[in-house]
Amino acid sequence: VHYHLNPGGVTRIIQSQIQSLKSDTTKIKIICGFCPDPEQYRQAGIELIINNELNYIYPESISADKLSHIYKSLNDFFRKVINKDEIIHFHNLNLAKNPVATKVISDMASEGYFVVNHIHDFAEDRPQNWDFIKKVIEEHFKANLRNILYPDLSNYLVAVLNSFDLDRIKENGINEKRKFLLPNPIGFLPGKDIN
Numbered sequence: 640v641h642y643h644l645n646p647g648g649v650t651r652i653i654q655s656q657i658q659s660l661k662s663d664t665t666k667i668k669i670i671c672g673f674c675p676d677p678e679q680y681r682q683a684g685i686e687l688i689i690n691n692e693l694n695y696i697y698p699e700s701i702s703a704d705k706l707s708h709i710y711k712s713l714n715d716f717f718r719k720v721i722n723k724d725e726i727i728h729f730h731n732l733n734l735a736k737n738p739v740a741t742k743v744i745s746d747m748a749s750e751g752y753f754v755v756n757h758i759h760d761f762a763e764d765r766p767q768n769w770d771f772i773k774k775v776i777e778e779h780f781k782a783n784l785r786n787i788l789y790p791d792l793s794n795y796l797v798a799v800l801n802s803f804d805l806d807r808i809k810e811n812g813i814n815e816k817r818k819f820l821l822p823n824p825i826g827f828l829p830g831k832d833i834n
Contacts, residue, residue: 640744641730642693642737644674648823649730649759655824656728657685670720672737690716695736698771706779709739717743721752728755733788735762735772742780745787748795757798757821758808762788789813 644650668686672693680687692712721727732741748754762768776784789811797813798821799805805820
């Protein structure tokens, strides 16, 4: 799951993960808010599900009623398209690009859904994002922000790109058994010398 499949870093990682995981026994579905080229995924045999409620939301254009509407819509949607025996691998869930999605997925994890939060960037490093997610989670949903971002659940795993972030998530309560270093893959052009 990601907010979009626009060309860029996270989309390249998703495409790389598809190549790594695709097999006759593994079913992959991609869920996003926007995809400029859905045919490339469908032709590759990937189930692509687009829901515009996953798109970015912005503090200046959102009301309490709209937050509640998005929550109900995403809550219903995810429970319809994801079974409890599937793994939800969400890219940048905590970045505050759509804090409602963060809340919905955290709620599902507390009900036993298996979640991998693949963190590429942290809202904590972006003051505007941090203020937004804090406002949405704490003021609108009346929930504890740390418990939503880093729930202490055995079925909630966190993957990060580097050792610095691995230490950082430990400080947020993610223990050794639930944290993973998953660096971005590096591809080499055939026939090119890497020395």
